[in-house]
Amino acid sequence: MGSMSRVLQITSGSRGNTTAAAFGLVSSFWLRSYSTSIRILAPQSSTSTSTSTSTTTKSSTASTTNASSNVSDIAEENFSKIDHSLTPELTKNSNGFTKIYKTPKKLDDFGSYERISFESKISEEEAKLSPPLLALHSRLELPSSFKYSTLARCLICRNKKIENKIADNFGLSVFGKNVLVYYITEYLLVNYPRLPISILNSAVDGYIGKFSLYDVGKIWGIEEETRSEVDRFLSDEPKEYIYGKLKYEPSFHSPEDGVVELTNNKGIDRASAYSHAVCAIVAGYYAHEGPIATKNFIKNHILSRKLNLSELFEFTEPILELSKLCKRENLKTPTSRLIAETGRLSNSPVFVVGVFSGEEKLGEGQGASLIEAKVRAAVQALKAYYLYRPLDPIVPSDDVHGGFKPVFADKGEVVI
Amino acid sequence: MSLQRSLKTIRNNQFRLITPFTQSRSIALVRGERLRGAIRDPEEYLTVKNHRYGVTEDNLKYIKNYLTKVENGKFLIPDDLLLQVITHKSFAHGSKPYNEKLSVIGFQLLKYYTSFYSISSPTNSKFAINNLNFDCLGSLVSKFIIHEECLAKFIKSKNINQIIFWKKASPLDEDPRTNGENAVYSKVTSALVGAINLFHGTTKAQEFIKEELLDNQEASLVKTAVELSKEFLSGREKNKIN
Numbered sequence: 001m002g003s004m005s006r007v008l009q010i011t012s013g014s015r016g017n018t019t020a021a022a023f024g025l026v027s028s029f030w031l032r033s034y035s036t037s038i039r040i041l042a043p044q045s046s047t048s049t050s051t052s053t054s055t056t057t058k059s060s061t062a063s064t065t066n067a068s069s070n071v072s073d074i075a076e077e078n079f080s081k082i083d084h085s086l087t088p089e090l091t092k093n094s095n096g097f098t099k100i101y102k103t104p105k106k107l108d109d110f111g112s113y114e115r116i117s118f119e120s121k122i123s124e125e126e127a128k129l130s131p132p133l134l135a136l137h138s139r140l141e142l143p144s145s146f147k148y149s150t151l152a153r154c155l156i157c158r159n160k161k162i163e164n165k166i167a168d169n170f171g172l173s174v175f176g177k178n179v180l181v182y183y184i185t186e187y188l189l190v191n192y193p194r195l196p197i198s199i200l201n202s203a204v205d206g207y208i209g210k211f212s213l214y215d216v217g218k219i220w221g222i223e224e225e226t227r228s229e230v231d232r233f234l235s236d237e238p239k240e241y242i243y244g245k246l247k248y249e250p251s252f253h254s255p256e257d258g259v260v261e262l263t264n265n266k267g268i269d270r271a272s273a274y275s276h277a278v279c280a281i282v283a284g285y286y287a288h289e290g291p292i293a294t295k296n297f298i299k300n301h302i303l304s305r306k307l308n309l310s311e312l313f314e315f316t317e318p319i320l321e322l323s324k325l326c327k328r329e330n331l332k333t334p335t336s337r338l339i340a341e342t343g344r345l346s347n348s349p350v351f352v353v354g355v356f357s358g359e360e361k362l363g364e365g366q367g368a369s370l371i372e373a374k375v376r377a378a379v380q381a382l383k384a385y386y387l388y389r390p391l392d393p394i395v396p397s398d399d400v401h402g403g404f405k406p407v408f409a410d411k412g413e414v415v416i
Numbered sequence: 417m418s419l420q421r422s423l424k425t426i427r428n429n430q431f432r433l434i435t436p437f438t439q440s441r442s443i444a445l446v447r448g449e450r451l452r453g454a455i456r457d458p459e460e461y462l463t464v465k466n467h468r469y470g471v472t473e474d475n476l477k478y479i480k481n482y483l484t485k486v487e488n489g490k491f492l493i494p495d496d497l498l499l500q501v502i503t504h505k506s507f508a509h510g511s512k513p514y515n516e517k518l519s520v521i522g523f524q525l526l527k528y529y530t531s532f533y534s535i536s537s538p539t540n541s542k543f544a545i546n547n548l549n550f551d552c553l554g555s556l557v558s559k560f561i562i563h564e565e566c567l568a569k570f571i572k573s574k575n576i577n578q579i580i581f582w583k584k585a586s587p588l589d590e591d592p593r594t595n596g597e598n599a600v601y602s603k604v605t606s607a608l609v610g611a612i613n614l615f616h617g618t619t620k621a622q623e624f625i626k627e628e629l630l631d632n633q634e635a636s637l638v639k640t641a642v643e644l645s646k647e648f649l650s651g652r653e654k655n656k657i658n
Contacts, residue, residue, distance in 0.1 A: 101555045107642045111539030113552035118543055150545055167543045171550030175531050182528040189521050197516055287545045328511060399617025407614040409497060410517050415510030 100163065115170075117163035122152040122243060132223060132244025139221055140281070145288045154280035155222070157248035157273050160266040169280035172287075176279030179286055180208045183298050183397070189407075190393045192309065194386045196413035199312050206307045210271045216301060217274035222246050224270065248273035295397065310383060317416060318378040322355065322362070325385065325414045332358040334381070336374045339364065353377045386413070461508050464581050469503075469512060471495045475579055476502075479608075482574045491624050493615045501607045504582035504600050512581075515607035522610025523562070525618070529625050530561045530637070556648065560641035567602035568592070573635035577601055605629075 104112035127133055127148035137151055158170040184207045188200055195203065206212060225245040227235075232242070251267035254260050268276075286294040315321060319334075326334050340352040352366045353373035363384060365376025390408055398404065445457035462469040469475070476498050483492050493501075500513045507514065531553055539549040552558055560566060571577050582600045589595035609629075613621035629637050 101551075103555060103557075107557050107645060108638045110534040110537035110552040110558065111541070111549050113549060113555055114541055114543070115551050118551070121543055147545075153545075171535070171553040172545075174553040175535060175550055178524075178528045178531045182524040185521055185524045189517065193517075197520065200517075200520065283550065284545065287548050287550075396613045396621065397618040399619050404617040406616075409500065409611065409614050411500070411513035412505065412510060412516050415505070 115163070115167075117165055118167050119165045121167040122149050124149045126240060127152045127243055129238070129240040130243035132241060134244070136221060136244055142285070143289060143293075146284060147288065150284045150288065151281070152243040154284050155244070155246045155277055157246070157268065157276050159249045160268075161249055169276055172280035172283040173276040174279075175286070176281070176283035177208075179291075179294060180279060180282055180298060180302065183295055184208055184302065186395050186397060187303060190395045191389055192387060193390065193408045193410045194388050194413075195309070196386060199309065199386070202312050203307060203309055206312070207302055207305065210275045212305070213275035213278040214271035216305075217246075217278045220278070220301075222274065222277055224248070224273070246273055246277050248276075291397075292400065309387060313379075313383060313386070315379055315382060318375055318382055321414050321416055322378045322381055324416060325382070326357055328411075328414060334362060334378075336377060338370070355381050462512075464507070464583075465579070467579055467581075469499075469508065469581055471499050475499065478574075478578045479576050482576060486624075486628060491612050491616065491620065493611050497611050497615060501611050502576070502580045502604060504580065504603060506583040506585070506596075506600070507581040515603060515610075518607035518610035518614070519603040520606075520610070521613060522606035522608065525613050525621060526562055526567075526606055526609055526625060526629075529622050530630065531558065533626065533630055534558045534561075556645040557638070557641050560644045560648075561637045563641065563644060564598045564602040565593075565644060566637045566640040567605040568598040569640050570605050570629060570635050570637065571601040576604065580604055 099116055102114040102116050106112075124147055130148075130152070133148055133152055133155075137146070137148060142151070153167055154169050154172060156164065156166060156168040158164065158168045181204060184204050185200070188195060188203050192200075223245045225242055225247050249267040250273075251263060251269050252260050253263050282294060282298065285297050289297075322334050326332065334355050334357050336353050336355050338351060339354045341349065343349040344351075349368060350366060351368075351370050351373040352364065353370065353376075354364045355362050355374070355377040363377045363379070363381030365373050365378070365380055367373035367376050393407070394404060396404070396407060443455060445459075446454040447457045447460050450456075459468075467475055473480075476495055479498055479502055480492075480495075483489065483498075496513075501515050501518060503512055503514045505514045505516050534552050535548045535550055537549065537552070539547060541549045541551065543549070543551055571580075580600065582596075585596055592598045609621055609625060612624050629635075633639070
């Protein structure tokens with residue numbers, strides 16, 4: 001580690017007030033250098049790099065208005081370069097309304113939309129020089145059609161504080177998330193057609209929620225770039241090294257191990273950054289390989305993860321719900337009957353209760369009291385209903401292979 | 417509620433007596449004002465705008481006529497599924513098959529396919545990947561395409577809203593944005609897409625979205641989204657001035 005680490009050690013070793021003051025200093029310095037580290041990615045001349053560095057240093061403590069005014073300046077410069085006339089669109093982001101998109105006069109001309117701040121992108125030649133990027137590409141067994149430059153773009157998160165000059169993964173992650181949500185919802189709805197909506201949403205979140213995708217990103221071996229520019233400079237590594245690492249504006253600051261300081265900027269947390277990168281890689285896969293290969297990629301990397309749906313259920317009134325369910329399905333009213341018991345007069349009795357609709361047993365439960373066993377039996381019966389799985393289900397998106405049969409459409413959960 | 421008051425309420429309300437052959441007692445079914453402990457008359461809560469719930473030609477005529485006209489009935493689905501598409505969870509306290517799950521899968525497909533439609537527009541952007549311009553995602557128009565109002569407008573334009581089984585939370589509220597009308601209609605649109613997806617497969621469902629929801633000039637979601645965006649931006653400008 002370079003001088004930055006030493007500075008941190010010294011400040012953390014000093015007395016309370018001094019440490020707090022130093023934390024502030026270190027925090028602002030760290031953020032400043034981080035912002036710079038993102039901007040330096042753009043292949044620029046030495047003069048322009050130094051200019052952008054100084055701009056960033058000035059605006060590190062500045063408000064959003066400064067940032068947006070910079071953006072509008074860039075927009076005006078670029079207007080003249082584009083053939084058809086473009087008008088800046090006001091789009092809401094976390095900073096309020098800022099100019100982010102260059103929108104065509106014909107608003108539905110989606111091909112002409114551009115991000116105002118983008119000036120350049122990582123070229124394929126540059127990306128190929130980055131060993132971490134090549135390693136990640138190889139580790140994920142991505143096809144040769146999946147360009148290294150696309151993968152490098154997938155690892156650059158949008159900076160809401162100061163929009164990136166280099167193309168980032170925002171659009172890719174939005175599309176990747178849409179693709180992921182559709183395929184996961186489709187899989188769950190076809191394999192477990194009777195799942196209640198709340199459980200379905202939790203299950204989708206369990207597969208592709210922020211923290212699940214963070215785990216996926218970690219398993220894929222995506223590394224994040226946490227060093228300051230000073231540290232990177234002192235380490236004397238080639239600039240291409242950074243292309244293979246995840247870059248984002250963090251909403252936290254960790255001055256030393258075990259200490260996390262939440263900062264007041266517009267950054268994102270680590271899990272969000274990883275999930276954006278994973279979604280973007282899915283979108284990149286889609287762009288280069290098409291929907292069928294992407295579906296297989298999702299199946300191999302996301303759906304292969306085990307999620308116990310049975311544990312997601314929590315019934316507030318299982319007996320009533322079962323009764324309503326039987327009524328709706330025109331089954332006989334459920335009745336609970338004692339099947340077996342032991343130690344009724346001891347301090348640890350066990351009762352086994354079955355819940356029956358006419359002669360048919362719907363569920364069975366055991367417990368230390370009759371009520372507990374009855375409730376458990378009702379819960380088991382409800383879970384058996386809601387977790388029903390058809391044999392050999394075919395998801396609607398498999399219709400390209402032919403032989404598609406209509407999928408079972410559920411009536412909906414029981415409303416108490 | 418005291419017994420006297422209950423009896424008074426029963427007298428004031430309409431009610432009818434049913435004496436089935438197998439029952440040992442008569443059941444009083446109450447109509448009108450809600451009465452605690454009394455059973456409501458299904459004839460009342462299963463009827464919306466003089467349409468009794470059920471798989472009948474009369475109930476399904478609007479949605480069926482529409483689907484029959486599109487590509488000679490290429491996207492037609494069975495009648496019971498059609499009835500489920502036009503039944504919202506609020507109808508009859510969710511006791512009849514309702515469209516919630518169909519609308520979930522339909523909405524996700526809409527979201528996915530409309531974003532694909534946006535990015536695959538012809539582009540000259542140097543930031544496009546394989547001719548897909550991902551930079552249009554996140555813009556106002558691309559967000560508004562799947563907005564509740566756009567989807568609701570589609571249902572209205574096709575006259576399907578004439579018969580939809582749902583219950584308004586507040587009968588006095590006339591604003592479609594707050595009384596749930598837009599929310600229910602948009603769910604019917606996405607449920608229709610979901611039902612076609614589950615019955616015919618994703619390829620046909622995507623064709624339906626493209627031909628009927630996006631490229632169709634009469635009720636294009638894109639067209640409505642553009643109007644909404646302009647309205648939104650002009651409204652914002654006005655607020656800025658004020």
